[in-house]
Structures are given as structure tokens and as C-alpha cells.
Amino acid sequence: MTQYQIGLLIYPDVTQLDVTAPLQVFSMLHNTNIHLLWKTLEPIKDMGGFIITPTTTFDTCPQLDVICVPGGGMGQVDMMHDTQVLYFLKERAQTAKYITSVCTGSLILAAAGLLQGYKAACHWAFRENLGLMGVEVSTERVVIDKNRITGGGVTAGLDFALVVAAKLCGENTAKFIQLLLEYNPAPPFNAGSPEGAGEELVVMVKKSGSELIAASLEASKEAAQYN
């Protein structure tokens, strides 16, 4: 049986659920080795202060079948400027079977030049930024374009990971995991999309994230110049 190497990038100020939701799905595949990748093995903290411990450094990372880049807070913008991270992603992408992201992780992939000419998803509040870098922005929750698989905002990581699981191990395995995780969602409100939530909440969320959205926009404009 093929043993798949799956690498999830982590970094300071990442959004933990962008990582932990796919991780939960991937860790239920029998034939995978999962790597939480960072520059060192020192634990990092997510946006909310949750401690995540890397398992593998960039230097010791084996060849990857799947690369997954999660989104985050200001740390996500830092990653768009981090040449060590961008180089690592570019280099590993050359041999990866699937190059993937969740949420604003697609902005990092695009900053590494890995999504230009592809269709991709992003958190709804950051779609404009992705478009600036020459990526065809989609509003779909999970977007497959050749070997690029990208998910929308945060919780899309679950839908995304089941799609990746099906690609790697077949639909029946993905369904098995979906049943095991009882993924039969029933959100108590209809506020999970800008359309469902309505203008007032959209403005509130954009306002609360205005600093991050602006910083990410600047980074996207810069990245557009060299990609």
C-alpha cells in the first residue's frame, strides 16, 4: 500500500482550525505519515494562543505527496514575505502530488507563485487579495484545479480534507471517515456566508479584521509584482 507523506505548514499566528480540521481527517487515513512543518521544532502559538508543536523541520522533511498551507492572522501576512517559507513551498511543490491550502493559506501559495493560472478558493473577506496575484478566484467551498485543491474560510478545511482523502484513498475511505467523524453538519444559524449573514454582519467582520485585510492586501500587491 502506498504510504503518503502529508505536510501541513504551521507558523506563529496560524488559525489552528485551518490545521486541526484537515489533520483530524488525514490522521484517520491508515497509509499516511503526517508532518506539522515549521523551521524549528519549537512549539508555536496560534492566533488564539493555542500551542502547536511542529513534528518536522523544513530541513528534515521528506518528499511530500500533499502540501497543505493554512491561513492565519498577521502571521499569514508574515509568511507571504518569508523567503525561507516561500522557497520551501516552491521547492517541495515540484514533486508534490497535491498542492493545497485552507482559508488564507491560498494567499501564501500565491505569494510563492504556486497558484497563478489556477482557479482557487480563499476566505470570503480576502478573495480580492487573491485575485490581485493572478489567481482565478472561486467562491466555491472546495476548488480542484488539476493538482491544486484549495478550501474556503477556516471550517472549509473539513470539506476540503474529505475531498483530498477521496483523491488519495478513494471515495469509500473518505465516506468512512465522514461517518466516523459524524460530519452531518447542522449550524444553528444561517450566518456562515456573506449572503446568509447579511450586510450588517459582513461589515462588522470586515471592520474587526480591517488591519489584517489591509496588510494582506499590501502583501498581495507586492507579491503580484514578482510573480
Place this chain on the structure above:
Amino acid sequence: MTQYQIGLLIYPDVTQLDVTAPLQVFSMLHNTNIHLLWKTLEPIKDMGGFIITPTTTFDTCPQLDVICVPGGGMGQVDMMHDTQVLYFLKERAQTAKYITSVCTGSLILAAAGLLQGYKAACHWAFRENLGLMGVEVSTERVVIDKNRITGGGVTAGLDFALVVAAKLCGENTAKFIQLLLEYNPAPPFNAGSPEGAGEELVVMVKKSGSELIAASLEASKEAAQYN
């Protein structure tokens, strides 16, 4: 503004998404202190080997407004027998505003005598076990019975946490978080419930978890005798 103390129990062999999904929602509430609770501050490993670092020990834990107990693998059964854990839950429950669980965490709450006479949810494959302990088992995804709020299997933790967020901080705040997390789920398959997945997959999941289900059944029978 009220500052809520939210404590999530963690333990070796916990299912990380049972913890990290609610944690993601709770960490987006402004007026909360969140505690990842265990006996010591030594990191533990979840079912899939993911390292989770406790933030607060039982001894140093402040009075809690919300207690949340997640499910897990064999570690979940261990917790049903762990007098230190059961005592901690019982003792803290006396002053908590909400006593809650995700997935098979309800079996631990029941083993602590905290769900008898209440209606509660559990992972679908473990509902019988919960019923044995004098709990009224519900097939709903999130169950509210007075100050007990319980979620179904693993991913129900998201729906559950939004319900708790609404209880603590109002519906508008919960909707704000739902939009921020773009929780507009679109599972690629209809296999998230036993009904949707069909008999063949149900048998496969039960078979793969047969040892755990049996051990948990034994623990439930024992707990039924002293609760």
C-alpha cells in the same frame, strides 16, 4: 463585561477535533479565559499523535462558567474509571453555569453522575452506552437540557460551540463567529450519519471501533452501578 472562564478537559488519547473545534469558536469570544485542563502541564498526545499542551492543572483551575468534556479513543474509557478526573468534574460542576460535552465526552460526564435524568447527545456508535447509565439519549446534533449542553460525534463540536457561544454572549456574537469561520458547510458526500452512510459503512465503522465500543460498554455498565 462578564469574563467567562471556559475549561476544556484534555487527556491522553483524546480526539483532538473534539477540543480544537469548540476551542476555535470560544477563542473568538472576547470576554473569555480558556483553560485546557489536565492533571499536569505536561503535553499529552491525542488519538492520532497530535501534541496538545495543557494550560491549567486541576489544582490551579479557577471556578469555571463552562466545563467541556471531549471524547476520545481508549483514553475516553480510562477517564470513565479515573477517580481524580471524575471527582474534579463533579466538584466543578457544582458552580458551573454550563456542563457540556462533545462526542463520547458525554460518557465521561455520565460516569461522573452529571447527566443522569438529563437528555444528552453522544457519538452515534456509543449511544447505547450512554443510555445504560440512566441518560435520556437523543439523536439530535446538539442537545440543550437545562444547563447541560451536549454535542454528537466529533464535528458536532462546531455546531455545539456556536450554541454555547450564543448562550454566553448572544446570537449576534455567535453569528459573527460563524461568518468569521465561514461555517457554511458543504460535505462532499452524504455519509455523515448512519442513515446517510448506509448499513455497509456503519458496519465497517463499528467493526473498526469494536474494541473501543466494547470497552466503553463495560465501563458504562460499571458506572451504571454506582450512579
